[in-house]
Amino acid sequence: MSRARLGQSWLRPAVGVVIGLVLVAVCGSVLSATLLFVAAGILVSILYSQAVSFSIGFGGVATFGNQAFYGMGGYLVAWLSINEGFSNTGLLILIGIVAGILGSSLTVFLVRGQTGFVFGMLTLAIGQTVYEFVSSTSVAGGTGGYAGLVRGPILGLDLNNASTFYWFLAVIVIVVTLLLYGVRRSAFGQVLSATRQSALRVETLGAPVNRYKAVAVMLSGGLAGLAGALFAFTYGAVDPSMFYWVAGAAPILAGILGGMRTLTGPIVGATIYGGVIYAFSLSATVGQLYVSLIVLAIFLLMPDGIVSALASGIRSLSTRLGGAIARSPGQPTERKA
């Protein structure tokens, strides 16, 4: 038996990166400065949706408190930059990631031993507790949060340039997507995925299921912290709404829209969700209604998400085309002796 048959192909991710770079380049060259700013916000939403989709969709761990890690990443970066004068952007982003990992680790510790719905509700309760603490005390800037964060340079790049900042975020999204691809295909990812399908089965193989789930939540927390940090850099300000449960629901919604269990689902979902919201944002009175109707229509037509529906459509089309080619009279069907 060839060992190669047990290995994995890196062709698909390579093609994915090329397509991603082309899309980013096209958007970067045609969008105005205002729309590049909107696109930057969408890229942050993509990261946030990737974070929650990994734990909930891929790992099957019902965590509804990611907004706490998102807010912690954003707040810590804003506070260090504005109040303490930190200007090293790379270090600040790293601190945002670490804040998310620490926050999620603490959450995992507090809800240890719980599973399923109870686990999810406890993580939501922890998230809401953090929100109440941030919004009702003056410890973290009170209801106003922090404003006035200035983007420092990174690797000689001026992030105050809209195009540069857009590319900076796009590259981070591509790197994170590749990282998630690797994690999903790794032994850890395969066991985690199997755990989502049946924790009992995986236990009988000797896998410490709770440890796998904990690592998934921590990885998701780190990514949420990264998204929060980049949110602070994008908008230059943070406020307690980052910690509110609605802030945690939006990336879940975007993930479901695109397909939570797929790698590209959160990217597609967050892009469409963000795009639709922006498109209807000018009509403040009925804009939200249109957004809700469009999202509802997508949910009804594509319950497994846009990416799964597209993949299924392409498979069906290729099967039909294959059949048509096979039936074509001009095609030689069989060599006769």
Next chain:
Amino acid sequence: MTGKIDSSPGSTEPSAATASGIVMAGIDAYYGRHRALAGISAEVPAGSTLAILGRNGAGKTTLLRSLISGFGVRVTGDVLIDGASVTGLSADEVVRRHDIGFVPDDRRIFPLSVADNLRVAALGSRGWKSDAERVLALFPFLEQRLSQLATTLSGGEQQALAIARAAMRRPRYLLLDEPGEGLAPITVQRLVDGLRLLQAEAACTVVLVERNMEMIGALCDTAVGMSAGRIIWRGAVAELRADPQLLEQVLLPATAAQETGSSHDSG
């Protein structure tokens, strides 16, 4: 009591505690508040092969699950593996500490490719490819299916994959729950061939829940008969095969009518 049917509860005792192998000392097992096993005492010396027989609801599957405290079974009493108590440990700890390969009923393979099913079973081991090659040698027909979605395999191939998965981490104990269920005789023979190769290669201790006497005869030396959550007979497999009346008594004991069975338990 070898060779005789005994319906009195908890009357079968292990001959002696051993430092290696499995010893069950007065174990009860529960699903919630429902007691599925009562006062089970038995011994499986290292390197031996034991078959567990009985009709539906007798407690066969529960007994197998009790050895690893898996699938939500709550066990009281003592289960000793390699001389160490495993009571109170989680299923994954028992499996890891004592190198147990567990093949559950209904195959329970993952909806991944055949190769990925084997990879999951390796739990991140770097040498998983060589382990995969080793277990695929037991069931060569799986080699052609490596990239196929495992849930689209035939029943026999799925069962072979479930066994191969359990064999990935070189088990010293192999616990099998009705691997021959619903399979054609030729398929059962292919599984038996693979299992005998595995036994010869790893000299592992085998506990087999099964009703197919051909498979039992090919793989096991000794057997216990169960009814209503209790062991009612123990003896040599050859003795059972030679005496159809005794076999009928073990598989359909007089107490069958009194059995309550268990809705959680296929065996």
